[in-house]
Amino acid sequence: MLLDFDEFFVFLTILMVVFSCLKYFFQNCGGKIRKIDRIIPKSVNYHFTRQCNYSCGFCFHTAKTSFVLDLGVAKRGLRMLKEAGMEKINFSGGEPFIVTRGRHLGEMVKFCKMVLKLPSVSVVSNGSLITEKWFQNYGQYVDIMAVSCDSFNEDTNKVIGRGQGTKNHLEQILKVRNWCEKYKILFKLNTVVNTYNKDEDMCEQIRRINPIRWKVFQCLLLEGENAGPEALRNAEHFYIDDSAFESFLQRHETVKSLVPESNTKMQNSYLILDEYMRFLDCTSGSKVPSKSILDIGVENALKFSGFDEEMFKKRGGFYKWSKEAEKFAW
Numbered sequence: 568m569l570l571d572f573d574e575f576f577v578f579l580t581i582l583m584v585v586f587s588c589l590k591y592f593f594q595n596c597g598g599k600i601r602k603i604d605r606i607i608p609k610s611v612n613y614h615f616t617r618q619c620n621y622s623c624g625f626c627f628h629t630a631k632t633s634f635v636l637d638l639g640v641a642k643r644g645l646r647m648l649k650e651a652g653m654e655k656i657n658f659s660g661g662e663p664f665i666v667t668r669g670r671h672l673g674e675m676v677k678f679c680k681m682v683l684k685l686p687s688v689s690v691v692s693n694g695s696l697i698t699e700k701w702f703q704n705y706g707q708y709v710d711i712m713a714v715s716c717d718s719f720n721e722d723t724n725k726v727i728g729r730g731q732g733t734k735n736h737l738e739q740i741l742k743v744r745n746w747c748e749k750y751k752i753l754f755k756l757n758t759v760v761n762t763y764n765k766d767e768d769m770c771e772q773i774r775r776i777n778p779i780r781w782k783v784f785q786c787l788l789l790e791g792e793n794a795g796p797e798a799l800r801n802a803e804h805f806y807i808d809d810s811a812f813e814s815f816l817q818r819h820e821t822v823k824s825l826v827p828e829s830n831t832k833m834q835n836s837y838l839i840l841d842e843y844m845r846f847l848d849c850t851s852g853s854k855v856p857s858k859s860i861l862d863i864g865v866e867n868a869l870k871f872s873g874f875d876e877e878m879f880k881k882r883g884g885f886y887k888w889s890k891e892a893e894k895f896a897w
């Protein structure tokens with residue numbers, strides 16, 4: 568039976584739509600059915616306080632609030648993250664040791680290691696408020712202690728804002744490094760390359776300190792944090808271009824522990840949780856918060872995190888991040 572013109576036109580249109588769909592499927596999916604990507608928060612950075620005793624000019628997580636979650640509520644959120652797949656938690660700030668002189672942090676690291684049984688618990692600090700007493704009480708629950716050091720010239724540290732009164736930042740870093748060795752904690756060093764340290768040669772000092780990882784970051788500008796009219800900091804005069812950053816990396820390429828992180832690698836490759844337990848999306852050049860995981864759950868909040876998992880893997884986000892590293896084969 569012959570089709571009339573209208574029926575033939577409809578039939579032809581349907582064929583064209585089907586053909587287009589099949590073409591897209593084989594070109595973009597390799598002929599295989601692809602599942603909707605679901606983010607597993609294996610490594611989370613929890614900035615539980617924005618308060619800090621230093622005034623680093625390039626800081627990109629500034630003291631916009633003084634809020635700190637109640638310890639019991641924070642533990643509930645940490646449990647939710649573990650149930651969603653978290654394997655590594657990194658506590659940061661602000662300065663994490665500023666809240667109740669480190670006890671708040673200590674109770675969280677203890678909870679994560681003893682109750683949640685997380686493979687890796689780490690801390691990032693400026694080092695100034697850490698005491699040996701804290702290591703005695705809580706060191707057994709920490710895998711990695713990272714301390715910020717942007718220069719081995721104390722005058723440069725003071726210009727950057729890493730200083731408080733008469734305290735010597737470099738002397739304190741060495742104390743923390745020795746305590747880490749004494750209490751069997753992996754020691755890591757973080758450096759932000761900026762206008763004031765970009766020409767420095769740190770090879771000899773880094774080798775002497777011998778951190779397991781030396782994370783070297785390019786100074787990052789984020790609207791509302793360290794750039795723009797609403798920001799508490801103006802980091803524009805700290806910022807260096809890609810060429811200056813690459814020059815610094817080349818000068819230190821013989822340091823085996825060096826892990827470089829340009830702005831391209833860094834900006835969207837971290838799962839950042841703020842003081843309200845909201846994921847922060849940095850893809851637009853500012854920090855746009857999700858709703859709190861405490862209100863909408865981890866999986867829903869992750870949809871608004873802006874997390875680039877491929878870049879996370881590419882920058883070496885998976886590594887032997889536990890004191891018992893031989894159990895892992897990332």
